[in-house]
Amino acid sequence: MELKYIFGPVPSRRLGKSLGISPIPRKTCNYSCIYCQLGRTDKMTGERKEFFPLKDIINEFKEYLKESFDFDVVTIVGEGEPTLYSKLGELIKEVKKITDKPVAVITNGALLSSKEVRDELMNADIVLPSIDGYNEETAKKIDRPLGTIHFKDELEGLIEFSKEYKGQLLLEIMLISEINCDKNSIEHFKEILKKIKYDKVYLNTPVRPPAENFVKVISQEEMKYAVEELGGISIDMLSSGEFFSEIEDSYEAILNIIRRHPMNQFEINSFLDSRKEKLGYNIFEKLESDEKINCILYKGIKTYRLK
Template identity: 45%
Template sequence: MLKMAFKYIYGPIRSRRLGLSLGLSLSPGKTCNLNCIYCQWGRTVGTVSQRREYADPNEIIAELKSWMRKNPKTAQRLKFVTLSGLGEPTLNTRIGELIGKVKKITSCRIAVITNSTLLGNPRVRKALLGADLVVPSLDAVDEKIFRRIDRPHPDVKLEKIISGLVSFGKEFRGKFWLEIMLVSGINDSIGHINKLKSVIQRINPDKIQLNSPVRRTAEENVLSVPSVKLEKIKKILGEKAEIV
């Protein structure tokens, strides 16, 4: 489980994708509409679908200001402030407001890591327009595979996720990196990858980031895809694809 000295702040974490990034969680615990088998934070106990104010942006900003005062040198080296955390950040109805408030107190770029489930909602897409980078995920384009790997709340519909991603790709002017979490024997068949490729062409992200579980997962026997096969999948998906 993620260790957090603050209620909403974690890190900073250094990653190959984002460099030095400070994370903000938009809920005090794991609040999500998916129960992914590969989730490093464990199972979602009771998925939710309703958007509401799971955390007050003013409280989050107060914590961020406190962290910056206590860590001035590290704050200057940050590349990103990342909205993600233990659950799905777009479930918080005030995410757009938070993005604006963060931009007022730091020169860091703002990244949002999302499971894409709410991008079919125009209000959610509009709220994310202030971010510099959005990294949505799409693990499956087949309904059975989607329900097996991501185990969504009944209100979450794959068709709406895909249409939302297509719309967001047309509306967003920042960097747009699509992440795919590949699990051996579930969503890594060549047939499914070719279907993914067709959908991704409609979404038109700047990058396609291929990932596979390496940390502890919510369920047992969730296997990583071998590196040789990852390279093959990368080749199928084309020049925008990279393994992260």
């Protein structure tokens, strides 16, 4: 079965084995974050649309479930911003009719200013919004949003959502060296967090190749300080599992995963080992000569992602 919308399960350090659903085209987003692991956004939009027919996504999900592969959570994550999918609310409801596994939505939070979007997300079991800035200036510097998006509106929407939402609200802050990780920035984040009713806050730093090469990870000391001050959990300190794909051909399976989730050399090796793939070196040669793929050396590790 050719998978267009379903991928994984992929290992999530926050959620376990995550079966992904991507309801939007690749790199379709209202942000162009400087740290994005998919590279720069090339389809900037603020318009919500039914990019793919809802029935096609659900039918593929049903077909996938016939094989009964093991996963912990269904994550609507997309290859950009999933809240741009205009039938997100219906997608969540339909998925929940088919599986008893929790349904999560990972979002940049930009559209939480919309009551319609907030209402649709109420049906999810877990919502994971990100907060990268603490004011208009830092948000623009890191997220590079559409001009119609303003930090103040997003934050007010997130606060409002947190008061009404009954599921798990897991926040994530992406900390970037020399931008939002100094003591003054952490103090600002601390004040913001006081206004939000959330379950956990995860602290991250760009561990995969970012969209812009000037983006740098923060130091261990800076992360430790942020964890202590914000009562957060460092994602770096969480363990990760293995990737999985039901696609039989190992090369095609890797391509299907890295469309949405870049993989480094160790993750690919582990993935190939789990399949008892004996010709792994051929696959690496093929990856490095494939014109559709970027091989990026980052922090001494090769990471592969689709161009």
